Amino acid sequence: MQVLAGKYKKHRLQSLASPKVKPTARRLREALFDFLGTRIMEARFLDLCAGSGAVGIEALSRGAAHVTFVEHSTKICSFIESNLERCGISKAQAEVMSCDAIAFLRRI
Template sequence: MPETRPLNSVRIIGGEWRRRILRFPVAADLRPTPDRVRETLFNWLGQDLSGAVCLDLFAGSGALGFEAASRGASRVVMVEQSLHALQALEGNARLLGIGERLQIIRADAQRFLAGASERFDLLFLDPPFHQGWIERLAPMLAGFLSEDAAIYVEAERFLPGCGEWQTLRHGRAGRVFYHLMQRGETHGAE
């Protein structure tokens, strides 16, 4: 008999697949971005992401990447190392019928970035906490992000910036600090 794993769920809150439920495995290090935080993020970004090329680097549940695709992103690349999470991402992509706009890759984030040749307009960076991922990845960002790219970061603490990108807006939900960053000067808080 095949192993069955308990499932958790998250709802897409806007765009083409609004109200659709995505299922993903229960795992201690999997923290899907809550509805309220995603709603704030996409208010900051604008509701329509038409033409944007997005990278969801630690895809996990896929909440951010699927939300971007639902809101018109022309391409979304999801990178995930966990086989169980990756299988759930693939199942959810089939369920939604996303097709060629979405690419799901099983890889370590640092190795993926080292070989990346594509330029992205929006990076979702929600790595496991307390493992130094943001500090390790910061020097690599300029190599694969477009000049006017935005970065959304979730972390265990407030971050004034990440590499050349400075926090433009930020908030906190429980123990998670979330940030919208762009190249250049800090413009304030949300």
């Protein structure tokens, strides 16, 4: 799996081999960001049930100012952090939260 476009294009991302984690399909990511277009520029993006972090990293690659990744599993959060490091994404641009997505939404 790799970043499709933007600053981090073609950076390879790790994914956890688990039946609980299925990376967002390439075509779905393409469709999402084609729809968002330039609205993603300088946006704050929320990646719930983030899995590998591919969607949020794609948002950063295409110009989002900041992404919050929310994932319940601490093990999966470590994969997201690893993918952020692989792309050279700073902690100022990304925050990885290990918590339930519904609980997170109730807090914001």
